[in-house]
Amino acid sequence: MSQRSDAGLSRRRFLRNAGLAGLGVVGAGPLLNACATSASSGPVTQTGGAVTVQSNLSAPAAKSAIDALVTAFNDRGGASASVNTVASETFRTQLPSYLTSANPPDTYTWYPGSLLSGYAEKGLLLDVGDVWQTMGDYSEAFRTLSSDGKGKQIFVPTTYYWWGMFYRKSKFAEWGVTPPANWTEFLALCRTLQGKGIAPIGLGAGGNTPWIASGWFDYLDIRINGAQFHRDLLAGRKRFDDPKVKQVFATWMEALPYFDPSGTAVAFQDATTSLLQGRTGMLLIGAFFADSAPKDALGDIDFFQFPIVDPAVPVAEEGPTDGFFASARTPRKAEVAEFLTYAATAEGQDVYIKASTGTVLPTNPGAKDSGTGLVTKGRKLLQDAKELTQFFNRDSSDALQPTADSALVRFIQNPNEVDSILTDWQSAAEKIWNA
Template sequence: MVLSNKGLLLAALLATTAPAFAQARELVFNTDASDPAPKAAFEQLIADFEAEYPDITVKVNIFDHEGYKTAIRNFLTADAPDLANWYAGNRMAPFVAANQFMDVSDVWEENGLNDSLHSAASAMTIDGKQWGVPYTYYQWGIYYNKDVYAKVGVEPADNWEDFLANCQKFKDAGIDCVTTGSKALWPIAGIFDYMSLRTNGYDWHMQLTRGEIPWTDDKVKAVFAEWEKLLPYTSPNHAAIDWQDAVSNIVQGKAANYVMGNFAVAPFLDGGMTEENLGFMPFPTINADIPRAEEAPTDTVHIPAGAKNPEDAKLFLAFLARPDVQTKMNQTLGQLPINAESSVGDDPYLQAGFDLLSTADGGIAQFFDRDASPEMAKVGMEGFQEFMVRPERLDGILERLERTRQRAAR
């Protein structure tokens, strides 16, 4: 067959454009889901998405955790993928400020996510817009030894006054009311966060961690005043032990309560505790006029501003937000779905956490070292540890934190 000049031109055009059409429905996804459970969860997620959207292929680039922290800053600038893993709250704020994450408020609006993902909406919102979709989190709270409570003859308290009264009874029995390990600093940031959230509320706490409130402010001092009430009942050697050592204090009945994240459940049970004697409760109310906010580090997926296929990327975000998808994914992760219409398995701690976070009308904080800048987080946690050991140094500690805040603001 002999082609005319016009036919040759058409054939050449088709040969040139065919690869472009073939690649047009590819999504490139960069992630640090390199550990076994997250890797398996994402593999299943992508397989399910491709089955539902057979015209779209998802190409995944997996980075190790530490390398990803640097890589994301590079690839968002130079060669942006269509989707990228990251975190909520202040961790995403620099990328929003640099116009490197896309506004996906339309995905939230069109899919009713302000209702179904309401517990994490505040952590995904900057300037009234949403900048990604959260898919998993885990609760913090108080894990306690039920046998110790029974031995001393007290019941879990839901308010600060009663909790401190229990603490005195534990102390009288020779038991630490609260244990923690501050050798690595971060565990006590969880205590500070709850003191702050319960004393002054979510909005105030977020202003503080964003650097908008002086650390010498009277409301900051009020947080530490409440915390100081707990210090006589806290394990005195906390600065010398790691968080796993504090787990042993609960297991062995040397302490009654531990402010910690749900990832500690496995070490508790591995240490010999059972669901019959390991309890979980929310951090008690300090100011009853403040809506209850909780601590729940949240993992997210975003569309980079330089994405080549943003429309299909939005389809992926809508898929990721669905209750059935989040249920299935978090069964593999062993964590909590954020969609309030999702379900969790029989694990009593996940069930308690799902209820706790789904009903947290006050907001979801991300944890101090995620909500604050890296420099402020480091100096802040060092100050928290020093305060717990030498509370009489509070004024000097707060002045040091304030100098750090001012330096960061320049």
């Protein structure tokens, strides 16, 4: 998911190394150059009190999960914590203000990537290396993903998830269709559904979730040009008006006639409702969308891998990671470390997953996922991938996401303007990279 706020930081120097090392990524470069130091205002006096957890997990199921984690932590005795839940889009907008305020919240639910590296460079993030020393057998890929690129840890990963083409099993059975294996079969499926009066592809790139469209760009680019080209493009080493990028849009154009006409007018939560009600056939989205679905519908939800376009291109998948970071200005560093340590344990992640929709995967190798067929299939999708990416803004920068939103929504609405769209996208991106 995208994060809209601009921390006011120079983007070029950390976009230069924006090829994030995802879980099991092959040949991914180091994370972005930044450092996690104490805030410039000097040492903070250690005090007691409950750790404040600023949370963007506002969907009912996700809120229940973070509340359950904090309750379990408090029940253990020792340090205590309290949750302040903020609507996700408000959280995104206010994050810079949280971190630079005189009394910032202690710790935050979020994700690793260029945005955090930029905050670390400004001395706003707590070095959580002491927590990592207690975390045991976490993979080197998770460690690298959570680093500032200079040997310090600034993030504690707790869950990750997959993206896929989600659908209702009962609806596919009713319509007499099966999941496709490649792009040709996918287009044939779309024609069949359209012939039955169904809008084949939902989107949900309207309202405050235009970033959903980036999933389509990410997947088509990694399917056609490969994960390394995609990283180079998002880091400014390739151009958005490159002929290879134009090929992405030429392929996408083949599917545009099958998109829900309201796709750029409604948010993904509404697109989820359309999928569940059978008004649309498929939805490319992350497993987080289940937070907007009734629990009694989850057993009927399935997904298939985003179709293979070029079988010669190594298969990459989107596998975004979530967790916690903390403010360098917290006066409760010991208590924060205790909370983050618990969140990283198998026990803490088991509590979280049991209270959630159960569609996320734990980062602790000793924790158990929900064990459903859907989750088992999602885990295998990521394990079988040759490379993993995170998501457009996680692999590029928070500041670059609005350029993608503008370009991609405009393309969906006016595909014949693709040449000027890519020219304008490159121009807007250069302003970010040169800032």
